[in-house]
Amino acid sequence: MILQLDQYAVMGHPIAHSQSPRIHTLFATQTGQNLEYRAILVEPGDFAAAARTFHAAGGKGLNVTVPFKQDAWVFADILSARAERAGAVNTLIFGPGGVRGDNTDGPGLVRDLTVNHRYPLAEKRILLLGAGGAARGVLQSLLAEQPAQLVIANRTADKALGLALRFSGLGRVSACGFSELAGRRFDLIINATAAGLDDAVPPLPDDVLAAEGWCYDLMYGREPTAFVRWGRAHGAVQSLDGLGMLVEQAAGSFHLWRGVWPETGPVIAALREG
Ligand code: ATR
Numbered sequence: 673m674i675l676q677l678d679q680y681a682v683m684g685h686p687i688a689h690s691q692s693p694r695i696h697t698l699f700a701t702q703t704g705q706n707l708e709y710r711a712i713l714v715e716p717g718d719f720a721a722a723a724r725t726f727h728a729a730g731g732k733g734l735n736v737t738v739p740f741k742q743d744a745w746v747f748a749d750i751l752s753a754r755a756e757r758a759g760a761v762n763t764l765i766f767g768p769g770g771v772r773g774d775n776t777d778g779p780g781l782v783r784d785l786t787v788n789h790r791y792p793l794a795e796k797r798i799l800l801l802g803a804g805g806a807a808r809g810v811l812q813s814l815l816a817e818q819p820a821q822l823v824i825a826n827r828t829a830d831k832a833l834g835l836a837l838r839f840s841g842l843g844r845v846s847a848c849g850f851s852e853l854a855g856r857r858f859d860l861i862i863n864a865t866a867a868g869l870d871d872a873v874p875p876l877p878d879d880v881l882a883a884e885g886w887c888y889d890l891m892y893g894r895e896p897t898a899f900v901r902w903g904r905a906h907g908a909v910q911s912l913d914g915l916g917m918l919v920e921q922a923a924g925s926f927h928l929w930r931g932v933w934p935e936t937g938p939v940i941a942a943l944r945e946g
Contacts, residue, residue, distance in 0.1 A: 679730060680929065683722060684737035686712045689833045691943060692735055697920045698942060699934035705733075708932075716939035719743035727766050734764040735922070741775075741805055748773025757839070758809045763925040776924030778805075778813025779916070781862075781890070784916035788936070791860075791886060791910070793817035800824045801874050802865035803814070803847075804832035806890050810864065811835065814900065815843035823864040825850055825859070827865075850875050857882040863889045863899040873902045880906075887911040892918065894946075916940055 678798065682692040688711070714722045721742045725734035728732065736744040744761035749770035755761050761773035780892035785791045798819045800807055803826035814822055822845045826832035829849035859882050867874055868891045880888065887903025892913035896904070903911025919940045926932050 676730070678732045678737075679708055679726075680709040680733050680903055681712045681726060681731065682709075683712045683714045683719065683726075683737070685716060685739070687713045690737065691902070692737075692852070692922060694705060695919055695943070696926060698939045699923065699926045702938070703926075703930070703932050703934050705930050705932070711841040712907075714740065720747050721772075723747055723764065727771070727812060731875060732766055733925070734766075735925055736762050736764065738805075741809070744773060747771065754812050755777060755907070757812050760809050761930055762809070762921060765928055766934050772926075774928055775809055775840065776921040776928070779810040779924050780919075780921030781810045781888075781914075781917045782813045782817060783920045783923075783936075785860075785888065788916050788920070788940070789910065789912065793860070795820045797857065799824045799853070799856075799861045799880065801861065801863045802826055802877075803828070803835045804864070804866065805863035806866075808835060808838075810862070810890070811839045811845070812842060814862075815839060815845060818843065820844070821846070822838055823848060823853075825853055825874070838927075853877050853880050856880060860886045861903070862889065863887070863891070863897075868893075868897045868899055871898045873898045874945050878906065881908060881930060883907070888914070890914040891892055892914040901910055915943060919943065 689693040690711045693709050700707050733861040741760035750772045752774040755773050755775040758775045763774045796819045824832040824847045830849035836845045887908040889897045890900040891897050900911045919936045923936050
């Protein structure tokens with residue numbers, strides 16, 4: 673008898689460099705779960721068809737990455753409250769009741785900061801750079817930690833304002849353009865812009881990071897990202913990249929699918945080693 677392992681995958685474009693198959697395979701080995709996880713390249717516009725095909729072939733769940741998180745939001749039959757508000761889905765669960773959509777990005781960021789790095793966010797002054805999908809995906813979880821304030825700064829200030837309005841019921845959130853940051857100080861600066869793709873950093877005042885401040889880039893790479901380097905150059909106690917968040921959001925998906933929490937520490941360490 674051939675045993676068909678439960679099938680999972682990540683869909684994105686591009687997808688070749690995705691670490692998700694490695695992460696989930698490590699989780700599966702660690703927790704003794706029998707499953708297979710692969711990366712599937714999907715052409716823009718083809719997400720729904722690809723997800724349907726995967727489901728029809730017996731697939732149990734999907735991770736969804738750039739540029740399909742909004743398509744997955746539309747595709748899901750039922751949305752978690754956090755995915756609903758984020759307007760983006762990174763985890764699909766194929767079950768008897770239909771396709772559930774959730775978003776584990778925000779909880780992943782918060783767990784990396786508060787658990788792995790023991791950096792509580794309560795009463796902190798947080799600056800979130802960017803107002804695109806990445807920023808929207810983490811806002812609810814950040815506000816749930818009850819920071820003293822959360823300011824969204826974006827190149828296009830109007831987009832930051834729109835985002836602040838959308839989340840205003842959840843905590844002390846406001847918005848501005850980069851030029852309005854002069855004279856302000858923050859304990860934690862989170863980069864959710866795409867500037868790092870060009871090895872760039874948004875234009876920030878040199879003194880915007882408070883003494884004892886931390887920096888966190890949602891992006892990660894083999895080499896320190898431009899924003900991680902900015903943090904180091906501006907006196908951050910810690911200037912972290914998004915590898916820990918990547919593993920934590922994966923753990924959140926794994927838990928939704930399998931009902932068990934993997935240990936993330938050894939997996940983060942393995943990925944750091946290359
Ligand atoms: P993502 O899903 O990664 O958030 P996105 O929705 O396209 O991608 O959003 C990209 C974000 O990065 C936006 O906030 C964008 O600013 P604008 O809204 O003004 O376009 C920001 N961004 C991209 N390149 C940037 C740069 N060179 N400097 C500053 N911000 C940048």
